[in-house]
Amino acid sequence: MPEQLTKHPEVTLQVLRSAGAKCAENAPQAILTQCPAERFCKLPGGEICVYGLPQARNMTQITAADWRALLQSLDNKTGSSALGADGLAGAGIGITAGLLAALAFRRARR
Structure with a gap:
């Protein structure tokens, strides 16, 4: 499941919510277990973790x-x-x- 880096994480989370994603709702994290709960989105097809530029150093998939x-x-x-x-x-x-x-x-x- 992907980690996403964006300059506008709040807008990205809003767009994901508008498409039916459950974001920042303490949904169970099966794969992205290190994603902060407030940045985590669960969709029927998987999980997404949305990071803003200041949080880029916390990403686990980019070394x-x-x-x-x-x-x-x-x-x-x-x-x-x-x-x-x-x-x-x-x-x-x-x-x-x-x-x-x-x-x-x-x-x-x-």
């Missing part, structure tokens, strides 16, 4: 080696760390340029 491989694949794809200073600096420059362009446009309209 530290899996996370390292994922980060390495992101580094290789972007040419630098996806979470590194280069990316943040680039975003800052882009935001600053956009603000300056908006200010220049606003002044030109006056």
Whole structure:
């Protein structure tokens, strides 16, 4: 049975409930026994454990080696760390340029 990682676990739980899943109702956990009760959903076809990003380290099906491989694949794809200073600096420059362009446009309209 899968563990799911999402940026929006409460929304995911709500969607599962709307499809008939019993979530956070202390349903018996046959397979995902380490899933926190408030993140556990039972469906007719199986079980799901929904984790938010802050709880990712508690997942049991994804190992530290899996996370390292994922980060390495992101580094290789972007040419630098996806979470590194280069990316943040680039975003800052882009935001600053956009603000300056908006200010220049606003002044030109006056």
